[in-house]
Amino acid sequence: VSARRTPFYEQHVELGAKLMDFAGWEMPVQYEGIKEEHSAVRTHAGMFDVSHMGEVEVEGPGALAFLQRVLSNDVSQIKIGGAQYSCLCNEQGGVLDDLFAYRLGGDRYLLVTNSSNHGADLAWLGRWSRDFDVAVRDVADRYAMLAVQGPHARATVTRALGIELPPRMRVATARVGGRPALVCGTGYTGEDGVELLVDPEVGPAIWAELLDAGVVPCGLGARDTLRLEACFHLHGNDLTPERNPIEAGLGWCCKEATGFVGAEAVASARHEGTAEKLAPFEIEGVGIARQGNAVLSSGEPAGVVTSGTFSPSLEHGIGMAYVRVDLAEAGTDVEIDVRGKLRAARIASKPLYPKEK
Amino acid sequence: VTLADAHYPDELLYHDQHDWARLEGDDHAVFGITWYAQDSLGEVVFYDPPEVGSSVDKDQTYAEVESVKAVSDVIAPLSGEVVEVNEGLGDAPEQINEDPYGEGWLVKVKLSHPREAEQLLGAEEYRKLLENA
Numbered sequence A: 001v002s003a004r005r006t007p008f009y010e011q012h013v014e015l016g017a018k019l020m021d022f023a024g025w026e027m028p029v030q031y032e033g034i035k036e037e038h039s040a041v042r043t044h045a046g047m048f049d050v051s052h053m054g055e056v057e058v059e060g061p062g063a064l065a066f067l068q069r070v071l072s073n074d075v076s077q078i079k080i081g082g083a084q085y086s087c088l089c090n091e092q093g094g095v096l097d098d099l100f101a102y103r104l105g106g107d108r109y110l111l112v113t114n115s116s117n118h119g120a121d122l123a124w125l126g127r128w129s130r131d132f133d134v135a136v137r138d139v140a141d142r143y144a145m146l147a148v149q150g151p152h153a154r155a156t157v158t159r160a161l162g163i164e165l166p167p168r169m170r171v172a173t174a175r176v177g178g179r180p181a182l183v184c185g186t187g188y189t190g191e192d193g194v195e196l197l198v199d200p201e202v203g204p205a206i207w208a209e210l211l212d213a214g215v216v217p218c219g220l221g222a223r224d225t226l227r228l229e230a231c232f233h234l235h236g237n238d239l240t241p242e243r244n245p246i247e248a249g250l251g252w253c254c255k256e257a258t259g260f261v262g263a264e265a266v267a268s269a270r271h272e273g274t275a276e277k278l279a280p281f282e283i284e285g286v287g288i289a290r291q292g293n294a295v296l297s298s299g300e301p302a303g304v305v306t307s308g309t310f311s312p313s314l315e316h317g318i319g320m321a322y323v324r325v326d327l328a329e330a331g332t333d334v335e336i337d338v339r340g341k342l343r344a345a346r347i348a349s350k351p352l353y354p355k356e357k
Numbered sequence B: 001v002t003l004a005d006a007h008y009p010d011e012l013l014y015h016d017q018h019d020w021a022r023l024e025g026d027d028h029a030v031f032g033i034t035w036y037a038q039d040s041l042g043e044v045v046f047y048d049p050p051e052v053g054s055s056v057d058k059d060q061t062y063a064e065v066e067s068v069k070a071v072s073d074v075i076a077p078l079s080g081e082v083v084e085v086n087e088g089l090g091d092a093p094e095q096i097n098e099d100p101y102g103e104g105w106l107v108k109v110k111l112s113h114p115r116e117a118e119q120l121l122g123a124e125e126y127r128k129l130l131e132n133a
Helices: A009-014 A034-043 A063-070 A115-129 A153-161 A200-212 A220-229 A263-272 B035-041 B114-119 B123-131
Strands: A018-022 A025-030 A046-049 A054-059 A083-089 A095-105 A108-113 A135-138 A144-149 A171-176 A179-184 A193-198 A216-218 A276-283 A294-297 A300-311 A316-324 A333-338 A341-347 B013-015 B019-024 B028-033 B044-048 B061-067 B071-075 B080-085 B107-111
Touching (some): A009 A200, A025 A034, A025 A220, A034 A216, A034 A220, A046 A200, A054 A063, A063 A108, A063 A115, A095 A115, A095 A171, A095 A179, A144 A200, A220 A300, A220 A316, A276 A333, A316 A341, B013 B123, B019 B114, B028 B035, B107 B114
Parallel strands (some): A046 A216
Antiparallel strands (some): A018 A025, A054 A108, A054 A135, A083 A095, A171 A179, A276 A316, A276 A341, A294 A300, A333 A341, B013 B019, B028 B107, B061 B071
């Protein structure tokens, strides 16, 4: 099976992007370089082709009741035009996916799924939807998705596309490139910005407009360093069906009183505590920890790194690791076994960058 | 970062794992990684050198270079003992990208089996290997 390509593929090739397979999609990892792209988002504005992400539309009189059943957050709190982050949990409280839910109308919601989970999410949602008066539709082919992020992202998008943007954590409809589009005040970089869900046919023209306006094309490489500095979870690394939201530090988006699938297990993890907890860390000297590296405390196994990279902003190794709960406090010194070399690391607070004042 | 264009100097010898050796005198050589290797890796942010005095074996790992995204083993094109490592890369590992055959050299080695050099590729052969990859 050949890799799928987004509507921006030709433009990636033209810009000299390095492409790689990501969840069955041929996606740009970088154009000029991860560090430059990372810095563009921290200081100006960058854009990411994230069209590989999935979209699921949920519509019908039972939409709210259904989503309340499958999503961990309190979906009744989303006003029309609102957005909310949630976990999709299995009965054991394991995290099947993490996603944003946008309320597009009274009985109409859009879920944006991780590409590698999209198919499984659809099957899961389909199964649970049978008890509700609701339609669950795969609408991934209906949208190309561009994330435009950075301190100048909003101003540049407004100017380049001539549209009004919703505030943070809101979604608005707009006409972009002469076609209906969704503009979301969300992102995955720790910077302000928007995510545009546009008609795939006009995607390339919109990309070109933004490029002309000075928005820097950024690949998935920079997306990963940016999200990790901001301590945003990556499903498959920091979240898995074997981990619950409580140990992942996502208790804030779980409202067990709603009775969502997995709520009992999550409630029990919340009350009884978990053996491990996900914590951000910084490497104290040289070395870059990577996913799978063991965390040690006083020479004893104490956890595992789930995401690790070089931080272009801090210029040293950073990451997140599941560590024994007594070690998860900021300031705790640990060691990480990086390919046979023990590297000193310190548990930090969220976000790793920018530092909280 | 402006990266130099792909180039493979004629005076160097090449290992098919994308390493180069520059012979110096009868029994010394300088090692590094090729333009192709640094380009595949992306911006190098860390070089973990071997210790001076340690021995390196042809076709075996002797160091690590690490980019933002990934770590890569560096393979010795020839066998010998490390007599010098490029300390300058500690503060400026990006030299491996910017000048892979010059300031981006990795180690200097006293060769234990200088005749191993006969097994390495010339620049033309290495270029062909890349074209056919």
